[in-house]
Amino acid sequence: MTDSPVISFAGVAKSFRHDFSRKSVTALSNLSFVVGRGEVFGIIGSNGAGKSTTLKILLGFIKADGGAVTIFGRPPCDASVHQRIGYLPENPSLYENLTITDHLRFAARATNFSGSVITRITEVLALVGLDHVATLPIRRFSKGMTQRAALAYALFHRPDLLVLDEPMSGLDPLGRQLVVDIIRECHARGNTIIFCSHILTDVERICDRIAIMNHGELQAVVTPEELRGYPIPPAMPENTSPLEAFFLNTLKGKEGGQA
Template identity: 40%
Template sequence: MTNMSIELDAVSKSFGAVEAIRNVSLNIGQGEMFGLIGHNGAGKSTLFKLMLGLLPASAGAVRVGGVATSSAQFRQVRRRIGYLPESFVSYDNLSGLEVLHLFADLKQVARAECGRVLRRVGLADAATRRLHTYSKGMRQRLGFAQVLLGDPTLIFLDEPTNGLDPEGIAAFYGILREAQGRGATIVITSHILAEIQDRVDRLVMLDAGKVAALGTLAELRSRQVLPSHIEVLMRPGCGAGVEAALAHLPGLTLKLDGDQAGIACAAAQKAPVLAALATMLVDVTIREPSLEDLFLGYGGHHASAD
């Protein structure tokens, strides 16, 4: 498959006196599922539009598949891109199939493909229904269907699971994994951080238009000194011995409630903590810092990353 990596080299974008993107450099590799998060006003939408070639950079260069988005040649690259905006809007008086026919014509894709794509997103039975009868989740799936037309090699998704139920979300990511398996590069933004944290290969956190953090979830955890949380249930009567058993381990935070204990510790201390309590344990739950924890630790101003 043709390489569809994305390169941003010292990219900035200003709107008058407002600098929305500030000296951003990053590379998104061919076949990656890449996450983009940040609080309101962090520059996510602007960065999306720069990578799509919908906005020109004020400084720096954006290249997709080795082609500058500012060049005339980018028109050919754009034909291999699928894009779902945060709010998918179409004509309410058209059926789902007619909407896809419209997009197929725009993308120069055979209309015969539309039925297959509708089946793939679970809308085959609603193909001939008018959009005004569609629920929010059905509209979102129709928007995803138009993304899939032509088997794009680069997919941009802005808050793609709005309105989807848990089953729909699972199916959505299953389809994305299939596209990734064929070599598609996927860039996704979501305000539901728990949803994407175990699904993206790498991610970038934007803060005030700048890169606050970039890497895999494991890499971000290693750079942020955030505690692991261990919840333990002891054998009856053993709760009183927990504090003494852990006395040789410095820097722990311990909360006791009868035979249950909550322990916050450095990642390197998890094994020593469990070894010290081994003879008392009935059950253990370990929670590592979530993407939301990391987002807040890196300076995110809201618990969501909308």
């Protein structure tokens, strides 16, 4: 966490203008944070808080109106940094009529993958538990299977940075555990992971730091250690987790900043 950060957002702002109307909607305002090497950084927030937008700006799919974004010290639109990134989009979808193997072969071709492609394909498919459907077209896949396939596609080229948008959505408990395991494994290997999620318990389990976003603004960044022993207000049910309590309180605006 000491050397140059993998991701840095400094005062990033973005607003969307809908076609034919002058009204613009602010998606992000003055967003600043850094993610260091080897960190697992989770972003949580209510719907429409700007989580996905943040990740898309990071990958260069959306251009920020103001502020500076760097990834591995480069601007996000630089295609060469993508070589080191594995991205799992929200509700991912792959080409329906192609098989997961076709996709992985393409991934190998597009990222100049060195080494045995076939070995790597078998390896990745085994990792996400799709080795038995390697030759099935994607349209036959269930939502959870597609999610796993997209994960395999993101992991294929052994990226240094994983960007995961809602990685647990649509997965059964087994699948969720699988994602948690994969994130931990990558973490252990020293990779950096940034992801956003709704499922607070998972976030709590695996993150080094957690950012809470609301209405396009960063409300707080906490570590699980800081959360330990966070007082659960009496109004909340007993089994509420500290993160949940903190999150709800932050959104309500009762508490902000550092806990």
